[in-house]
Amino acid sequence: MIYLDNAATSFPxxxxxxxxxxxxxxxxxxxxxxxxxxLALKAGRAIYETRELLCKLFNIDNPMNxxxxxxxxxxxxxxxxxxxxxxxxxxxxxxxxxxVLRPLKALEKIGVETTIVQCDSRGSININxxxxxxxxxxxxxxxxxxxxxxxxxxxxxxxxxxxxxxxIVYMVDAAQTAGVYDIDVKDMNIDILVFPGxxxxxxxxxxxxxxxxxxxxIMQMKEGGTGSKSNLLIQPEMMPDKFESGxxxxxxxxxxxxxxxxxxxxxxxxxxxxxKELTRYFIEELKKIDKVKIYGQCDADKQAPVVxxxxxxEDSSEVSYxxxxxxxxxxxxGLHCAPLAHKTIDTFEQGVVxxxxxxxxxxxxxxxxxxxxRKIVKEI
Amino acid sequence: MIYLDNAATSFPxxxxxxxxxxxxxxxxxxxxxxxxxxLALKAGRAIYETRELLCKLFNIDNPMNxxxxxxxxxxxxxxxxxxxxxxxxxxxxxxxxxxVLRPLKALEKIGVETTIVQCDSRGSININxxxxxxxxxxxxxxxxxxxxxxxxxxxxxxxxxxxxxxxIVYMVDAAQTAGVYDIDVKDMNIDILVFPGxxxxxxxxxxxxxxxxxxxxIMQMKEGGTGSKSNLLIQPEMMPDKFESGxxxxxxxxxxxxxxxxxxxxxxxxxxxxxKELTRYFIEELKKIDKVKIYGQCDADKQAPVVxxxxxxEDSSEVSYxxxxxxxxxxxxGLHCAPLAHKTIDTFEQGVVxxxxxxxxxxxxxxxxxxxxRKIVKEI
Numbered sequence: 102m103i104y105l106d107n108a109a110t111s112f113p114x115x116x117x118x119x120x121x122x123x124x125x126x127x128x129x130x131x132x133x134x135x136x137x138x139x140l141a142l143k144a145g146r147a148i149y150e151t152r153e154l155l156c157k158l159f160n161i162d163n164p165m166n167x168x169x170x171x172x173x174x175x176x177x178x179x180x181x182x183x184x185x186x187x188x189x190x191x192x193x194x195x196x197x198x199x200x201v202l203r204p205l206k207a208l209e210k211i212g213v214e215t216t217i218v219q220c221d222s223r224g225s226i227n228i229n230x231x232x233x234x235x236x237x238x239x240x241x242x243x244x245x246x247x248x249x250x251x252x253x254x255x256x257x258x259x260x261x262x263x264x265x266x267x268x269i270v271y272m273v274d275a276a277q278t279a280g281v282y283d284i285d286v287k288d289m290n291i292d293i294l295v296f297p298g299x300x301x302x303x304x305x306x307x308x309x310x311x312x313x314x315x316x317x318x319i320m321q322m323k324e325g326g327t328g329s330k331s332n333l334l335i336q337p338e339m340m341p342d343k344f345e346s347g348x349x350x351x352x353x354x355x356x357x358x359x360x361x362x363x364x365x366x367x368x369x370x371x372x373x374x375x376x377k378e379l380t381r382y383f384i385e386e387l388k389k390i391d392k393v394k395i396y397g398q399c400d401a402d403k404q405a406p407v408v409x410x411x412x413x414x415e416d417s418s419e420v421s422y423x424x425x426x427x428x429x430x431x432x433x434x435g436l437h438c439a440p441l442a443h444k445t446i447d448t449f450e451q452g453v454v455x456x457x458x459x460x461x462x463x464x465x466x467x468x469x470x471x472x473x474x475r476k477i478v479k480e481i
Numbered sequence: 482m483i484y485l486d487n488a489a490t491s492f493p494x495x496x497x498x499x500x501x502x503x504x505x506x507x508x509x510x511x512x513x514x515x516x517x518x519x520l521a522l523k524a525g526r527a528i529y530e531t532r533e534l535l536c537k538l539f540n541i542d543n544p545m546n547x548x549x550x551x552x553x554x555x556x557x558x559x560x561x562x563x564x565x566x567x568x569x570x571x572x573x574x575x576x577x578x579x580x581v582l583r584p585l586k587a588l589e590k591i592g593v594e595t596t597i598v599q600c601d602s603r604g605s606i607n608i609n610x611x612x613x614x615x616x617x618x619x620x621x622x623x624x625x626x627x628x629x630x631x632x633x634x635x636x637x638x639x640x641x642x643x644x645x646x647x648x649i650v651y652m653v654d655a656a657q658t659a660g661v662y663d664i665d666v667k668d669m670n671i672d673i674l675v676f677p678g679x680x681x682x683x684x685x686x687x688x689x690x691x692x693x694x695x696x697x698x699i700m701q702m703k704e705g706g707t708g709s710k711s712n713l714l715i716q717p718e719m720m721p722d723k724f725e726s727g728x729x730x731x732x733x734x735x736x737x738x739x740x741x742x743x744x745x746x747x748x749x750x751x752x753x754x755x756x757k758e759l760t761r762y763f764i765e766e767l768k769k770i771d772k773v774k775i776y777g778q779c780d781a782d783k784q785a786p787v788v789x790x791x792x793x794x795e796d797s798s799e800v801s802y803x804x805x806x807x808x809x810x811x812x813x814x815g816l817h818c819a820p821l822a823h824k825t826i827d828t829f830e831q832g833v834v835x836x837x838x839x840x841x842x843x844x845x846x847x848x849x850x851x852x853x854x855r856k857i858v859k860e861i
Contacts, residue, residue, distance in 0.1 A: 102519070102520065104511075104520070104523070106511060106512065106516050106520075109511070109512035109515050109516060109521075109728070110510065110511060110512040110728055112510040112511055113507065113508065113510060113522070114506065118506075119506050119507055122503075122506070123499060123501070123502075123503055126494065126498075126499050126502070126685055127493065127499055129494065130492040130494065130596065130685075130686070131484075131486060131489070131490060131492055131811065132486065132489035132490040132686070134814035135486075135489050135813060135818075136486050136489060136801070136811065136812065136814070137798065137801060137802065137805070137807075137813075137814070138603075138804075138805040138810075138811035138812070138813075139482070139805060139811070140482065140484070140486075140487065140492070140811055141486070141489075171550075171551040171553075171555070171687075171727070171730065172726075172727035172728045172729075172730075173727060174705035174706065174726045174727025174728075175551070175703060175726075175727060177705065178574065178702070178703040178704065178705065178726075197766070198705075198706060199525075199704070199705055199706045199707075199711065199714070200704075200705035200706050200726065200727060202714050202717065203704030203705055203706075203714060203716055203726075204703070204704045204705070205675060205714065206704070206714045206715055207704050207715075216857065219720070249606045250576060266484055274809075297727075297728065299728060303505055305730075305732055305733075306510070306512070306728050306729065306730050306731045306733070307551075307729070307730025307731075307732070307733045308685040308687075309727075322558070322702060322703075323555060323558040323578055323584070323702075323848065324558065324579070324580075324583030324584045324586070324587050325553065325554035325557065325558065325577075325578075325583055325584070326554065326578060326579045326580050326583075326818030326820075328818065329817070331579065331815060331816035331817065331818045331819075331820060332816055332820045332829070333820065334582050334583060334586045334820065334821075335577070335583065335586055335587075336583055336587065345554060346554045346555075346558075346580065346583075347551070347552035347553060347554025347580060347677075347689075348489070348490055348552045348553075348554075348677065348686050348688025348732065349686065349687070350551065350552075350553075350685075350686050350730070351686045351687075352685055352686060352687070353685075353686070353687045353730065375482060396487035411839060418517065421516070421517060421518070422517065424518075424599070425517070425518040425519060429519075431511070431516065431518035431519070431520055432516070432518070433516035433517075433518075433709060434516070434517070436711035436712055438515075438705075438706030438707070438708065439706075439711075440712045440713065440714065441714075449712070451727075464590070
């Protein structure tokens with residue numbers, strides 16, 4: 102099988118990720134931060150090591166400012182809902198995932214005001230359009246780093262600068278970029294960074310996280326046992342305990358650490374260049390096929406390795422079904438949980454066939470995909 | 482090492498749990514319920530199978546009424562905060578974990594009224610004391626099934642009957658019992674059952690769940706991509722999608738399924754009897770040692786396999802430290818994230834040394850623990 106659904110979750114992972122998870126479960130499967138025995142301490146240290154690795158990757162100073170979550174959606178909810186209060190205004194874009202848009206829509210009911218800045222049909226945003234929307238009560242700008250539908254990379258450093266200038270919190274959803282594109286929270290003025298663990302960070306499903314800059318006030322959504330200040334009935338304020346109630350996913354976090362270690366060893370630039378080259382080649386070849394419509398930038402330098410197409414007016418689910426059934430190629434059709442992005446690129450009815458490239462894809466995978474598309478075009 | 486911290490997380494797990502997780506990651510590590518390709522479908526089916534196994538264990542009719550969460554705390558917050566509104570009254574007990582008490586304390590700030598019914602010094606509750614507290618606005622009774630500090634089992638069937646009679650929602654925190662004690666949501670009138678995946682259900686950390694009876698209205702805490710109704714900016718109402726936004730922990734849930742399968746195959750009664758026998762033996766032997774104070778029921782038939790002690794006035798952390806350092810026995814000291822339970826048994830200052838027995842403990846483990854305690858008593 103050729104797996105080209107890496108934007109949903111990366112597959113496969115480095116062998117070391119599987120092995121470290123297995124070892125964590127089998128050799129030190131205790132509850133970290135609770136008891137003080139050797140096994141619990143070992144689990145606690147392993148989790149701390151993953152925090153440190155993430156700090157290295159994102160240029161974060163304090164490992165305790167990273168909160169582990171169930172997935173990126175969990176982190177986005179935590180940060181969006183913990184930050185915004187009735188009367189606050191938030192600016193976002195039309196290419197966001199439902200993990201940003203749906204929490205914002207829910208908050209509108211309690212009096213949070215949302216402005217969705219329109220991107221053009223290739224997903225590009227005019228940063229002046231963002232700045233123009235800033236009002237006295239604008240508390241937050243939240244944007245994706247790259248569209249999960251067409252890969253378009255947003256100028257997060259420039260948006261971060263606008264946010265800083267206007268004393269507004271800037272939150273980045275790095276679901277499609279963390280682990281492949283450079284993210285430097287300090288240089289880019291990112292106040293809150295949300296990332297999944299199981300996509301390009303190469304960790305397992307069941308992991309994600311949020312970096313929260315010192316001084317940003319976020320109310321926790323959940324309370325519970327934290328292993329700290331157990332004498333109190335109120336949630337402790339200390340980080341990251343405030344946001345990490347209950348038993349964490351130790352083996353998962355260990356696996357995430359193994360994924361990040363792999364990235365740091367191999368070099369994020371090398372990974373990016375590999376994926377970029379495949380994306381470039383794929384787009385070039387697709388352009389040669391009649392009836393294939395390619396969405397987004399059509400430029401590997403301006404997009405994450407996500408290439409979305411349609412074949413004429415064919416239903417995207419039908420094409421994806423054939424790719425899977427006949428050619429054993431795994432892609433994702435439909436709306437990709439991003440309805441406004443599809444309205445933005447005018448594919449709300451048809452959806453698109455999304456090919457998302459990962460670290461372990463090869464030139465041959467792309468060649469076979471091109472060949473498959475050629476055949477489908479011919480048959481239809 | 483002798484691991485007696487199973488109330489924090491069970492360790493080890495059956496080999497099949499590790500193996501199934503490894504296989505899930507390696508062979509079908511796709512995102513379930515999103516794309517329609519073979520691998521995604523396989524992941525989706527595996528998750529569904531775990532839902533079915535849990536239904537069998539808890540006598541639940543509809544697998545879609547089980548929601549998977551990050552841990553039990555996540556599930557308790559989801560259910561407690563999604564159910565209660567300002568003006569509602571909730572009844573709970575003095576032996577609850579902070580994962581129940583802290584969310585309730587947080588809700589008091591928005592006008593939810595809480596009554597904490599006092600248990601006696603062994604953790605027993607008089608169910609009349611619960612019934613007496615019911616008022617017109619009582620919306621919920623939430624109790625643990627068994628104390629995580631002293632193991633005392635609460636009469637959940639009787640409490641469920643009171644709740645039903647008074648048309649009140651009954652929520653059970655089965656953190657210490659699911660997988661060892663019989664739980665039948667229909668027979669026991671349990672409307673909401675919250676369970677961790679990584680304790681006696683023998684799954685990995687990073688798993689937990691909530692059963693929500695049909696017709697109970699709970700507001701979701703999080704919104705996001707659900708893979709369903711992707712055209713909408715509002716959270717879908719369908720179960721379990723309403724509460725399962727973002728990528729689930731597929732390998733973890735597969736591991737939880739393997740754990741439940743193990744329990745069903747081995748027989749929950751056999752597991753319970755094994756743990757009960759060890760508990761009985763441990764209590765008997767402890768009673769023979771001078772200076773050892775045993776808390777709770779001191780009766781294996783009335784308590785989950787959790788035995789908490791102190792040695793004279795010795796600090797519980799100090800004793801636990803020696804058990805770990807000198808005897809290689811892992812236990813948990815302190816307050817166990819249950820401050821009111823410790824006030825109830827009058828150990829708020831000293832804490833207790835908690836031994837929690839699991840499926841894979843042996844008679845020899847208990848013998849060695851008794852021996853260690855004898856030696857510590859002698860030395861002190």
